[in-house]
Amino acid sequence: GQSLEQPSEVTAVEGAIVQINCTYQTSGFYGLSWYQQHDGGAPTFLSYNALDGLEETGRFSSFLSRSDSYGYLLLQELQLKDSASFFCALTGNQGGKLIFGQGTELSVKP
Amino acid sequence: DTAVSQTPKYLVTQMGNDKSIKCEQNLGHDTMYWYKQDSKKFLKIMFSYNNKELIINETVPNRFSPKSPDKAHLNLHINSLELGDSAVYFCASSQEVGGNTIYFGEGSWLTVV
Numbered sequence: 001g002q003s004l005e006q007p008s009e010v011t012a013v014e015g016a017i018v019q020i021n022c023t024y025q026t027s028g029f030y031g032l033s034w035y036q037q038h039d040g041g042a043p044t045f046l047s048y049n050a051l052d053g054l055e056e057t058g059r060f061s062s063f064l065s066r067s068d069s070y071g072y073l074l075l076q077e078l079q080l081k082d083s084a085s086f087f088c089a090l091t092g093n094q095g096g097k098l099i100f101g102q103g104t105e106l107s108v109k110p
Numbered sequence: 111d112t113a114v115s116q117t118p119k120y121l122v123t124q125m126g127n128d129k130s131i132k133c134e135q136n137l138g139h140d141t142m143y144w145y146k147q148d149s150k151k152f153l154k155i156m157f158s159y160n161n162k163e164l165i166i167n168e169t170v171p172n173r174f175s176p177k178s179p180d181k182a183h184l185n186l187h188i189n190s191l192e193l194g195d196s197a198v199y200f201c202a203s204s205q206e207v208g209g210n211t212i213y214f215g216e217g218s219w220l221t222v223v
Binding site: 030031033037041042043044045048050085087091092093095096097098099100102103 | 141143150151152153154155158165166168200206207208209210211212213214215216217
């Protein structure tokens with residue numbers, strides 16, 4: 001099967017940098033994604049890593065290391081509006097289903 | 111303009127009732143999904159359809175029956191609703207099976223009383 005672990009909560013201050021880690025167990029996958037979900041809203045796609053290394057999209061970057069079964073999402077220049085839940089997710093190579101981690105609730109304080 | 115739209119947004123119903131949630135996507139995607147998010151925010155896939163064909167059925171009770179009349183629509187019918195069915199149900203779509211970007215609808219908040 002597949003499973004992902006990420007911290008349940010992270011708190012940071014406005015303007016800071018925060019890293020949300022994700023470790024996983026899987027028998028095979030296409031890539032690791034990150035989604036953001038504000039309270040009461042839908043999950044929205046942030047980033048995808050198919051290969052090892054860093055992918056940068058504006059203030060957000062995502063990293064994958066297949067050899068370490070590990071990835072992270074890096075958020076820079078934090079803003080209050082970044083407060084949300086962040087999910088890592090694996091795209092499995094059997095049926096292509098997306099398996100989500102439990103989510104990390106990020107609180108950005110002034 | 112909405113990419114993935116689902117109705118109703120809110121649904122309160124009694125145990126034992128049957129209800130349906132409808133979903134439509136206008137992105138031209140081939141693959142559609144139903145996800146369930148529980149009170150602890152855990153997102154779990156229920157079903158996946160590719161071009162109207164069922165490809166994933168994740169050990170969901172057979173009270174839940176998805177139907178895809180065409181590749182732009184994926185509806186979810188739930189029979190004999192139970193208290194534990196209370197959750198947010200998200201419809202989603204992607205370009206193809208295993209697509210790296212999944213687009214979610216706004217969710218349907220189901221409360222069973």
